[in-house]
Amino acid sequence: MRENDLIESGNQKIEWARNHMPVLAIIKEHFEQKKPLKGHRVGMALHVEAKTAVLVETLASGGAEVAITGCNPLSTQDDVAMALDTRENISCYAKYACSNNEYYEAIDKVLDFNPDVTIDDGADLIFKLHTERLDMLPKILGGCEETTTGIHRLKAMERDGALKMAVIAVNDAMTKFLFDNRYGTGQSAWDGIIRTTNLLVAGKNVVVAGYGWCGKGVAMRAAGLGANVIVTEVNSVRALEARMDGNIVMKMKEAAKIGDIFITTTGNRDILTKEHFKVMKEGAILANSGHFNVEINLDDLTSMAKSVRTVRNNIKEYDLDGRCIHVLADGRLVNLAAGDGHPVEVMDMSFANQALCVKYIVENKLVNGVHPVPNELDIYVAELKLKSMGITIDKFTPEQDEYMGGWQHGT
Secondary structure: OOHHHHHHHHHHHHHHHHOOOHHHHHHHHHHHHHOOOOOOEEEEEOOOOHHHHHHHHHHHHOOOEEEEEOOOOOOOOHHHHHHHHOOOOEEEOOOOOOOHHHHHHHHHHHHHOOOOEEEEOOOHHHHHHHHOOHHHHHHOOEEEEOOHHHHHHHHHHHHOOOOOOEEEEHHHOHHHHHHHHHHHHHHHHHHHHHHHHOOOOOOOEEEEEOOOHHHHHHHHHHHHOOOEEEEEOOOHHHHHHHHHOOOEEOOHHHHHHHOOEEEEOOOOOOOEOHHHHOOOOOOEEEEEOOOOOOOEOHHHHHHHOOEEEEEEOOEEEEEOOOOEEEEEHHHOEHHHHOOOOOOHHHHHHHHHHHHHHHHHHHHOOOOOEEEEOOHHHHHHHHHHHHHHOOOOOOOOOHHHHHHHHOOOOOO
């Protein structure tokens, strides 16, 4: 496709997303009027696709200069990246299927842009700042982190005294994780799996590794598609919750023997390894919906394979001497590497939080450490979303307020 055609394709995708993100539209209108980000530079490492582009446009409308690259080598949509790069005050360095070296070169280009605010999905910008670009830290006002895996990394840094900047844990906002992680991942993971394999889900044994909010969403949608859902967990409370939600719960070494489709959602490494591959059924399908491609141990699988070949776009077949296992999207985020990511309306709330938190960072002096999203911003996003859906809700009467806030009332 020619460059102009790619740019037009990207613009069409962005327009479609923009038209279905009413909360961000309200924030953008406010930003255009007040210019709260004027004079600031925002460096971003996010999945470069249409919904992210609407966030970038929103920040630029607030007066910011923005530089962005991808946070996953396989999630960038080149047409969207090229369209973004034509916008005033926006520079985009992302490209699809970049090498590991190219990926980190692009991270460096974003940092060369000298941002004073960062937005991460997985904390790669922040990690780079703390390992190779330490000289930049004094001028960083703060950052935002989008995903669970990134928050885990940042809290580990904070615990070890290694975090030298303020970061807002956008992932932990109620209007993010309750919807993005559960309904977003639940729908988009299956969208990526189904469009890639074109196989039936009903009647199959689906193994979901991890029952956090992402795992809950994947399991819920699997059940809705008619699958027999098996959950593996290391947390006893979540395992109990999974069972009472109607799922079968067992150890992965047992689930590996009977699973037809495996989806990892833990954020941890080595969830599926050699011991599991040895006992898997012919034709087993493996997909990952955790941030990094470490949950399925592909080194183990490759070492066991007689041959490896691509049998369909985004599907690699590992022949274990006559018994074949299929891996989707090279073990990377299946919803983005093999699909379009979370539904637009869900990301409307997540990216509204991002935009508001960037504004909060430039207007407040934050101490180093991981900070929650201010509750008033979280509630504001929920209120805007309800309004956009035409939903009104009740309010406490003064008497109810007094009753709930007091202790004098008995039975």
